[in-house]
Every structure is written in structure tokens, then in C-alpha cells.
Amino acid sequence: MSEVTPSNSDGQAAREQVDVLVVGAGFGGLYAMYRMRALGLRVRCIEAADGVGGTWFWNRYPGARCDVESLDYSYSFSNELQQEWRWSHRYAEQPEILAYLNHVADRFELRPHIRFETRVTAMQYDAERATWVAYTNHGPRVEARFAIMASGNLSAPRIPDFPGIERFNGEWHHSARWPKDGVDFSGKRVALIGTGATGVQMLPKIAAQASMVTVFQRTANFSVPARNYPMPEDEEREQKAHYPALRKAARLQNSGMSRVPIPTRSALELSDDERLRVYEALWQKGGSARMMGAFTDLMRNAAANETLASFVREKIRSIVKDPAKREILTPCDHPIGSRRLCVDTDYYETFNRDNVALVDARRTPIQEITERGVRTTDAEYEVDAIAFATGFDAMTGALNEVSITGRDGIRLRDKWAAGPATYLGLMVHGFPNLFIVTGPGSPSVKANMVTAIEQHLEWISDCLTYLDEHNLATIEPTADAEDRWVEHVNEVANGTLFPKATNSWYVGANIPGKPRVFMPYVAGLPAYIKICDEVAADGYRGFELQKALCLVTGHS
Ligand code: FAD
Numbered sequence: 416m417s418e419v420t421p422s423n424s425d426g427q428a429a430r431e432q433v434d435v436l437v438v439g440a441g442f443g444g445l446y447a448m449y450r451m452r453a454l455g456l457r458v459r460c461i462e463a464a465d466g467v468g469g470t471w472f473w474n475r476y477p478g479a480r481c482d483v484e485s486l487d488y489s490y491s492f493s494n495e496l497q498q499e500w501r502w503s504h505r506y507a508e509q510p511e512i513l514a515y516l517n518h519v520a521d522r523f524e525l526r527p528h529i530r531f532e533t534r535v536t537a538m539q540y541d542a543e544r545a546t547w548v549a550y551t552n553h554g555p556r557v558e559a560r561f562a563i564m565a566s567g568n569l570s571a572p573r574i575p576d577f578p579g580i581e582r583f584n585g586e587w588h589h590s591a592r593w594p595k596d597g598v599d600f601s602g603k604r605v606a607l608i609g610t611g612a613t614g615v616q617m618l619p620k621i622a623a624q625a626s627m628v629t630v631f632q633r634t635a636n637f638s639v640p641a642r643n644y645p646m647p648e649d650e651e652r653e654q655k656a657h658y659p660a661l662r663k664a665a666r667l668q669n670s671g672m673s674r675v676p677i678p679t680r681s682a683l684e685l686s687d688d689e690r691l692r693v694y695e696a697l698w699q700k701g702g703s704a705r706m707m708g709a710f711t712d713l714m715r716n717a718a719a720n721e722t723l724a725s726f727v728r729e730k731i732r733s734i735v736k737d738p739a740k741r742e743i744l745t746p747c748d749h750p751i752g753s754r755r756l757c758v759d760t761d762y763y764e765t766f767n768r769d770n771v772a773l774v775d776a777r778r779t780p781i782q783e784i785t786e787r788g789v790r791t792t793d794a795e796y797e798v799d800a801i802a803f804a805t806g807f808d809a810m811t812g813a814l815n816e817v818s819i820t821g822r823d824g825i826r827l828r829d830k831w832a833a834g835p836a837t838y839l840g841l842m843v844h845g846f847p848n849l850f851i852v853t854g855p856g857s858p859s860v861k862a863n864m865v866t867a868i869e870q871h872l873e874w875i876s877d878c879l880t881y882l883d884e885h886n887l888a889t890i891e892p893t894a895d896a897e898d899r900w901v902e903h904v905n906e907v908a909n910g911t912l913f914p915k916a917t918n919s920w921y922v923g924a925n926i927p928g929k930p931r932v933f934m935p936y937v938a939g940l941p942a943y944i945k946i947c948d949e950v951a952a953d954g955y956r957g958f959e960l961q962k963a964l965c966l967v968t969g970h971s
């Protein structure tokens with residue numbers, strides 16, 4: 416499958432030559448291998464974990480599950496796979512999604528391509544040979560014509576730089592590095608730091624076990640109920656009867672989901688009573704995509720958005736009994752949906768338990784971790800364990816953790832010092848033949864990620880076929896195309912309410928010092944797919960295509 420050249424004095428293989436390097440073996444990396452192999456290319460995947468699954472390998476915290484319905488949050492590329500695989504619930508839990516991804520790796524014989532427990536530490540482009548050289552923390556370096564970064568956009572976990580963590584006497588874990596054997600919180604006092612999508616999933620599970628949970632919340636988020644249920648046979652049968660058509664339909668949806676109706680009217684067209692009935696029905700049905708997709712203008716018009724925001728605030732107030740907790744939990748500083756809308760099971764209800772306390776970490780920020788627990792500006796909270804649900808260096812973290820050097824010695828980290836710049840979220844000027852899956856400037860995190868991942872890898876695979884058919888050696892976006900894409904991404908975002916949340920990870924605000932740039936492309940998946948398809952049909956408009964030494968410029 417690959418050529419390994421032993422060249423060290425101790426006989427250890429020093430260099431492995433393949434056609435395509437894939438970094439990461441999550442949803443993205445697995446499909447990348449499948450597609451590359453289908454093109455007859457030699458592929459090597461490097462994965463830091465000791466198994467496949469990516470997100471679903473690492474995030475083993477209690478309550479972890481998807482919030483896109485599993486019938487949608489799954490691969491579409493094999494009809495046999497989607498017909499045969501059975502999801503137990505509307506939203507599968509982490510172990511089931513991990514089992515699915517293991518099944519995919521086995522079924523399509525992808526494991527032999529993967530080198531596990533190995534981290535890519537640096538990558539360097541050798542322009543003379545038009546080759547990427549990837550250095551790893553052990554084993555041979557990998558040399559490949561093409562590199563696909565399927566390293567994930569929520570895969571670089573982040574613990575805030577609280578001083579003192581090393582002297583804490585209890586145990587502590589980050590949600591995305593949760594122990595495989597789980598954590599027994601029985602009878603323990605637990606601090607839960609962070610109330611994003613992860614924290615809201617964790618809390619009810621931890622509270623059911625621990626003697627006391629103290630939740631540290633900095634920003635109050637909106638959350639809506641999941642209303643998970645065992646998969647009804649008729650629902651599954653119906654989906655499977657029309658699966659190929661439904662998967663196509665998913666790509667015509669901003670959400671990338673087939674099971675969410677496309678909105679047709681403004682929230683402001685309805686009377687207050689009619690609108691409330693719509694929201695109430697959606698609240699009972701559960702799920703965030705249906706809620707945010709109820710009307711055409713929820714993310715475009717502040718008044719429309721406020722109708723939903725006030726509905727959810729009322730729900731929170733009606734559930735949480737303690738007036739002080741209610742006040743702290745009620746979001747008031749951002750439009751609903753402008754930070755990621757959380758999906759929960761009994762999150763707000765859990766604050767009615769006697770063993771759950773809430774600290775407003777905006778009013779009294781966490782200062783340090785002590786031997787005994789967590790100290791804020793006004794108190795020390797003694798605990799036996801700390802659960803960090805403090806998120807990720809999102810979108811750019813995993814890419815910047817690798818020292819990537821492109822043409823003419825440009826380092827990706829330096830190039831992105833003021834914020835990431837890509838063309839289509841897929842490629843970067845100065846970094847030929849390096850593809851990013853769900854990169855900044857792509858819709859990725861604003862859609863069903865599996866749909867977004869499949870679309871990216873199909874585009875990449877078609878692109879490699881084109882290069883081959885036209886005897887082209889390299890592809891790289893022009894500086895101009897990249898600049899215009901970045902402008903377009905910003906322009907689209909500025910036409911929505913997303914930038915109103917100035918403190919979300921969409922703008923990198925959770926990482927001190929990270930440039931505040933809105934990173935996802937929010938025109939919706941169909942608009943994005945249309946642009947990608949047109950670019951390809953137009954001879955890869957905006958890209959420079961190089962044939963051995965002669966340069967062919969795709970017109971733009
Ligand atoms: P990942 O799954 O993150 O995989 C990246 C892999 O690359 C990892 O295994 C990592 O170890 C490896 N890697 C990174 N850097 C290196 C390196 N330098 N060397 C070697 N290996 C490296 N999305 C949805 O659409 N719906 C959901 O319901 C949903 N739920 C989520 C729940 C959680 C808890 C989280 C954290 C995310 C969720 N997401 C969801 C987003 C999720 O990340 C994507 O859906 C999807 O799993 C991403 O797949 P990926 O292959 O692109 O990246």
C-alpha cells in the first residue's frame with residue numbers, strides 16, 4: 416500500500432512514500448481514506464488516538480450524544496451501510512456512534528491504512544518535488560503529493576489557564592479527554608466548569624450520581640430539549656425506504672439534514688398566538704435544528720429572533736424554581752442561535768435538585784484552582800473532582816498545533832496570526848495540494864457535519880481526478896481568490912445576527928489572544944455547494960494549477 420524506505424543505522428524505517436496523507440481518523444479521515452483508495456491512490460492516515468472515531472473516540476463524558484438525528488448524522492456514501500445499520504435512538508449516544516465508526520473502518524477495510532497513537536507534529540512542503548513531508552512524534556515520516564487535514568475543528572481541547580491546577584488534590588478531567596473506563600462520581604462533590612453543549616449534557620448525569628455538583632457558568636446559553644426516544648420501527652422503515660432521495664434533499668437544506676422541514680415564512684407573519692403554538696409544538700418535538708429552522712428570518716431579523724428568544728427564556732423561568740438560579744440561567748446578552756444552541760435532557764430541571772448549586776462565574780470569575788477546589792473572586796468551593804466542559808480551540812486549533820510550512824517557507828500559524836484565511840474553507844494560498852476538511856470559511860459547524868464532510872471529500876476527490884486527467888501536478892488558490900472569499904464570508908456573516916454574539920467560539924472569543932474573526936460560512940450548505948460545484952465546473956476558478964514547471968492559471 417505504501418513504500419517504506421529503511422535508512423536509519425538502526426534499521427528503523429525513516430520514510431514512507433504514499434500518494435495521499437490523511438491526518439485524523441474521525442468521520443472525515445475515514446471517508447477520506449475510502450475516497451482516495453477508490454481513486455487507486457496509496458494512502459496513509461496518521462491518528463493520535465489508539466482507535467478510530469475522532470470526536471466520538473475522545474468525548475466519552477457522561478451524557479455525550481449527537482444532537483443531529485442519527486438517521487441524518489451518518490454516512491450516505493454506501494446505501495448498503497445505511498440500510499443495514501440500525502440506530503437504537505433518535506439521537507445516538509457516544510458509544511453507539513463510536514461502534515458505528517468502528518464498523519465503518521472494518522467494513523471498508525480502512526484500518527490497515529492507519530497508523531495509530533501517532534501525532535503529526537510538523538509538515539513541510541518541498542516545492543521542488545511538489546511533495547508534503549509530514550514529521551510524526553515517532554515512526555517514519557510520511558511523504559505524499561497530497562495532504563488532507565481531517566484533523567477536526569472541535570478536536571483541540573482547551574482548559575483555561577487557571578493557576579494551581581497541578582496542586583489540586585482531587586481528580587479532574589476534560590470532557591474531550593474523558594477516561595475510557597468512565598469516572599465514578601458517587602458520593603463526591605464535583606465542580607462542573609462550563610455550560611456549553613457539553614456542560615448541559617453532562618450536568619444531569621453527574622448530578623444523578625454525585626453528592627453535590629457546583630456548576631460554574633460564565634455565559635448563560637439557550638438550550639432546548641432533545642426529547643430523545645428509542646427509534647420507532649416505522650420511522651426507521653420510512654427513512655430507509657427513501658434514503659437516497661432524502662440524502663440528496665439534505666444537501667438542499669441549510670442544516671444539511673433531511674428530517675427538518677425547510678422554512679417558508681417569516682416569524683413576523685404570524686400573530687403572537689399562532690407563533691407561540693408553533694414554538695410550543697417544536698419545544699415538545701425537541702431538537703435545535705427544527706427550532707432554529709422554524710422561520711426564514713430567525714437569524715436575520717432581530718425582532719424575529721427575539722420572538723423565539725423570549726419564548727425560550729419563559730420556558731427557563733417556568734422550569735427553574737429558585738429565583739436566584741433562574742436569573743443567572745436566563746440568557747440576555749445574545750440573540751438565540753448566535754452562539755451554538757444547546758440541546759439537553761433535563762438540564763434546567765436539574766437545577767431544581769438540592770444537590771446542584773450554581774455560581775455566576777461572570778460576576779465572580781474563577782481565579783484559581785486550589786488544593787481543595789475552585790476559588791472565585793468571592794469564595795473557595797471545596798470539591799473532590801472537577802469536570803472541565805470548557806470546550807476547544809475551535810476551527811483552527813488542530814491545524815495550528817501542527818507546524819505547517821508551505822511554499823517559500825510561509826508558516827500557516829504566521830499567515831493566520833490575524834485570523835484564518837482560506838478559499839472555500841478548503842485550501843490556503845501558499846499551501847499547494849493541502850486540503851482542509853471543514854476548515855474555517857466553510858459551512859461545517861453550521862450544518863450537519865457529516866453531510867459537510869462528505870461534500871468536502873467528494874469535491875477533493877473530484878479535484879484529484881481532474882488533476883490526473885489534465886496531467887497537473889499541483890493546485891493552490893490564488894491570493895486574490897482567497898481574499899475575495901474571506902471578504903464574502905464576512906459579508907454574509909454581517910448580514911446575519913451571528914456577529915452579535917461577540918463572545919462565542921465562532922469568533923475565537925473563548926481563547927485569550929485569539930483573533931476575533933467570524934470563522935464559519937453561514938450562507939447555508941446549498942449556496943456553498945453550488946459555489947464549490949461552479950468553481951470546479953469552471954476549471955477550478957480561483958486556483959493556480961501547475962503542470963510540471965509550466966503554470967496554468969484558472970481564470971477568476
Ligand atoms: P474529528 O472527529 O475531530 O477527528 C479528528 C481526528 O484527528 C481526531 O481523532 C484527532 O485525534 C486527530 N488528529 C488531530 N490532529 C492530529 C495530529 N496532529 N496528528 C494525528 N492525529 C490528529 N456535529 C454534528 O453535526 N452533529 C452533532 O450532533 C455533533 N455532536 C458533537 C458532539 C461533541 C461532544 C463534539 C465535540 C462535537 C460534535 N459535533 C457534532 C461535531 C463533530 O466534531 C463532527 O460532527 C465530526 O465528528 C467531526 O469529524 P472529523 O473527522 O472532521 O473530526
Ligand code: N01
Nearest residue numbers: 480481482575609610611612613614633634755804805806
Ligand atoms: O464548548 P463551549 P463545548 N471560566 O466552548 C466555559 C460541539 N458539541 O465543549 O461561554 C468559566 O461551547 C465557557 O464560557 P463562555 C458543539 O458544536 C456538540 O460545550 O465562554 N467558564 C462555556 O460555557 C459545541 O458548540 C454537542 O463564557 C469558562 C464552556 O466553558 C462545541 O462542540 C455536544 C472559562 C465551553 O463551552 C463546543 O462545545 C458537545 C473560564 N475561564 C459539543 N473558559 C452535541 O451535538 C471557558 N468557559 C450534542
